[in-house]
Amino acid sequence: MRAVATWCVRHRLLVVAGWLVTLALCTGAARAAGSDYVSSFTLPGTDSARAGELLETAASNASGDTEQIVVESRAAGQITDPAARARVEALLARVAELPRVTRVVSPYAPEGAAQISRDRRVAFATVTFDGGAEELPATLGKRFVETVKSGAGPELKTAVTGQLAEAAGRPAPVGAAFGILAAALVLLLVFGSVTAMLLPVISAVASLGTAMALVELLTHVMNIADNSAELILLVGLGVGIDYALFIVTRHRQGLAAGRDVESSIVDAVRTSGRAVLFAGCIVCISILGMFALGVDFFYGMAVATSIGVALTMIAALTLLPALLGLLGPRVLSRRQRARAAAASTEGAETGSGFWDRWSGWIARRPIVPAVVALGMIVVISLPLLSLRLGSSDQGNHPPQATTRQAYDMLSRGFGPGFNGPFYLTAAVNGPDQRAALDQVAGAVSREAGVARIAPPQFMPAVGGGVALITVYPATAPQDAATTALLDRLRETVIPRAHDGSDLRVHVGGTTAVFADFADVLSAKLPLFLGAIVGLSFLVLLVVFRSLVVPLTAAVMNLLSIGAAFGVLVAVFQWGRLAEVIGVTRAGPIESYMPAMMFAIVFGLSMDYQVFLLTRVHEEWVRTGDNRIAVRRGIAATGRTITAAALIMILVFAAFMLGDDRIIKEFGLGLAVAVFIDAVVIRSALVPAVMQLLGRANWWLPGWLSRVLPRITLEEEVDASQATPPSRTLSASEIR
CATH class of the missing domain: 3.30.70.600 (Ribosomal protein S10)
Structure with missing residues (x-):
């Protein structure tokens, strides 16, 4: 990491130019090629798949996508009145002339007699295309919907339902701009400097712009769901700004401690940057773990989201150091630069104020915050027991759709x-x-x-x-x-x-x-959850050389996920306070939400765990005193983790402003998970549990210590300051 950071600082103009050229080239190529998002999946071996296969063996005009044109008479008229009938038949004639339409069954035809309601006020016509909805171009869907709308008049209402119509009317994302604005305001409050505030935003926007363009190009190679673009923005904005925040904060602490610009940047990347690299890899691994489900619907979404996370991580480790090098000491405000000469290294890095007092209180009374935090999480998670998976129908779409x-x-x-x-x-x-x-x-x-x-x-x-x-x-x-x-x-x-x-x-x-989709996922979910938790446990075991630390991390992450789903069930399934976020009808939780949410939340939760434990482990290696290490770790990271969490919460909450129910579920679930994880778990429950466990936190059997490779994330400690406890503790020493 030292070599990468040093090169990026010394060749900062080349690095910035390289990112700008890459962004421009990828965006230009994506605009020229266009996108080919496809929301489709196959469930081989299921009863519904066999039903579809049978239809495909029949006449081709019966196996394509089928849409319904629905018409309703206004006022006291009936759909069979001459004027209404003439208008409907003219509309169906125009629809029949659209490309790729193979069959239109009119409610006035003998075979469509059952398509008129008993009160003769509502009727529907069926329109069959020569391919599935995922195979038909989006432009055809828009043309089809517009043609149906043109049939409306004073005596007739028209609308269309079906997968093609749903894809054509999918609302555009609106949360990204609000999320960036909210994140910028929080960064300005945290840093007190406009220039420092802009750096994480620039890093995230540049990397996400490149990621979005690459994913658009990738849609021509593999199937990627059409809501993947918004998912990339949702996750990428949160992690991208957070990753940059941690590095910029560490660099500002170095400058405040009197270091020169280059050494401060290098130290920031060498310490916080390593944590960023590790946390980003954990997020990507968790998301790519969806391949273990064996459902092709997840493959494109997993790859697309991982690309977004990976590029934001790379930008934080390359573009951000280059930008910091260009800014120099101006990353601090004038007042902060004036105080920098008088600042001490210890004061800058170990924290002070509220977080120092809070960590000290937890060290003295760990049982109280542990019980209160755990009780709060359990209460919030209780609705999870009523979780019902399914698929929300089109009655949950916006009223104007x-x-x-x-x-x-x-x-x-x-x-x-x-x-x-x-x-x-x-x-x-x-x-x-x-x-x-x-x-x-x-x-x-x-x-x-x-x-x-x-x-x-x-x-x-x-x-x-x-x-x-x-x-x-x-x-x-x-x-x-x-x-x-x-x-x-x-x-x-x-x-x-x-x-x-x-x-x-x-x-x-x-x-x-x-x-069938819900049944397939429910059957595979335990293996999927076990694989992600197990892999993360092994990675943390290697990095922190402890059995207790990764076990605690896994349990804490599961608690935050449980709380997130408890809130989702209460809002979307029970309808509690649903209207506040624009949800007009209660319904089941989307069947793929547990897998997607678990992968993303587990990765994000691991971010905060890594940043906290990295600093705690630093102090443990330096002092050999678990009580002091936990206290200093919380004091040093509490403000930064809380600010990072607030940014993520605001970014995720901003995506609830749109009309897409699924994105609302993601936004609310992720916002709640981050709040519980950062405010309740990392700030109270984790330090309290670590204080109660004492030196047992760092226990690792000797034979296992000899087998495991040695990987460190924390800053190298000077030999004169280090103490013996960095070795593996035996069971007798713990007692």
């Missing part, structure tokens, strides 16, 4: 279950299987929770024919009752109905796909 309007119109006309039908598919050959299929249709139609079913459709396919039965539940797609109905159909109703026949019926549809 066409998909939300279509959802509400269908609910009024046909019931909420029409927004998420089940598709029963089966390969049917011969009269016996047709008779068995009729029995299945009869049994399903009589099942409680089924509003109605459509007559079976038979489509030719290779080797025979494929039957399709559309089943409309009585409840909304995201309701627990709908998931329970799906389970009953698969486990009891359908098997009993065709018992004795070789007919095999599969249940598909968007609702079934997301239910």
Whole structure:
């Protein structure tokens, strides 16, 4: 790290120019190539996947994306009135002429007779494209939605629902600008200098701009979900500004202690920079751990987010030292530069004021903060016991979205279950299987929770024919009752109905796909969590040469994650204070949220653990006194960690200002996790537990110490100041 920092300082103009050229080239290439984000995933072996495969073997015009155009008469009119009918038929004729549209089923056609509500005020037409929603260009989706909107008039309301319409109407991200502004204000308060405030922001913006451009280019190589861009900004802004904050703070402490600019920068990168490198690697490892889930949906998101974190980390270790070299002593305000000559090294590095008093109080009474902090976390985490995974339906979209309007119109006309039908598919050959299929249709139609079913459709396919039965539940797609109905159909109703026949019926549809998605993730989640926790434990074991420290870190990180999900359940699933952040309807937590949140939160939590323990370990090596080491570590890092946490909280909270429910979940969950982690756990629970454990914190069996490689993050300690405790402690010494 010393060599890298020294080179970047001495060649600062070259480093800054290199970053600017890289940013410009990547951005230009991305603008020229465009982006090809795709939100799709496959779940091979699941019942919904088999249903989709059967449809794909049938006629091509039945296997593509299907959208619904919903129309509703205004005032007292009916959708069958001549004027309304003429307008709807003209609209459907224009839609039929759009590229890649293979079929339009009008509610006025004989086969669409069931597509008109009983009160004749609402109707829908089905539009089938020649490919899946993920294969169709975004421009086609926008053109399709605009065409449908053009059909509205004084006597008619129009809207469209489906995956293509949802992708076309996805709201643009709005949180990044507010997040940067909030972070800049906090940095200004912390540093008291505009120039010092700008450095972390410049470092984060330059690295994230490059990352966003690279990810756009990468979308042409691999499938990356379309909300990955906002996720990169969400995570990258938080960690990028934080990483720069820690290095700038350490450099300012060096200048205040009387060091020259170059040596101060080098020392900052050699100490805090090593912690940044280690913490950034932990975040990337945690996020890339989503590959262990074996679900292709996560691969692109994991790679994209890791690129953002990695580049912000590299910028903090290269671009930031170069910028610090250009600024020189001006990174301090005039008043701070005037006081620098009188500042002592110890006063600058060990902390003073509130954090010194707070760490001293914890050292004297560790049980009180430990009990209070743990009790607070347990209470906040209690809603986690009611966690229900699923997929929020389009009824959670913003009221102005066409998909939300279509959802509400269908609910009024046909019931909420029409927004998420089940598709029963089966390969049917011969009269016996047709008779068995009729029995299945009869049994399903009589099942409680089924509003109605459509007559079976038979489509030719290779080797025979494929039957399709559309089943409309009585409840909304995201309701627990709908998931329970799906389970009953698969486990009891359908098997009993065709018992004795070789007919095999599969249940598909968007609702079934997301239910299978939740089941697949729930089955793989324990292995995923164990892999990330285990790997992080091993890395901390090597770095801090202790069994207790990494075990404590793992437990503390799990506590912060539990608290975050407790708040998510209370707000999004129970609806408590949901309207405050613009959530108008309660629903399940997204099925992929535990995996994504765990990977990100575990990595971010490890950041603060590493920064704190690095300083504590420094003092332990220097003094050999655990009580003093913990106290000085908290006093020296408390203000910086709290400021870094406040920046992250504001950045994450800013992303709740948008309309995307999923991003709101991420923003709230990450903000709560960081607050609990930095304010409650790292400032109170961790130091209290470490004070209670005493020298046992640093225990490592001798045989294990001889096997483990030696890797250090902290500043090298002068031999005259070091004390023997840096060796491995034996069990008898701990007692």
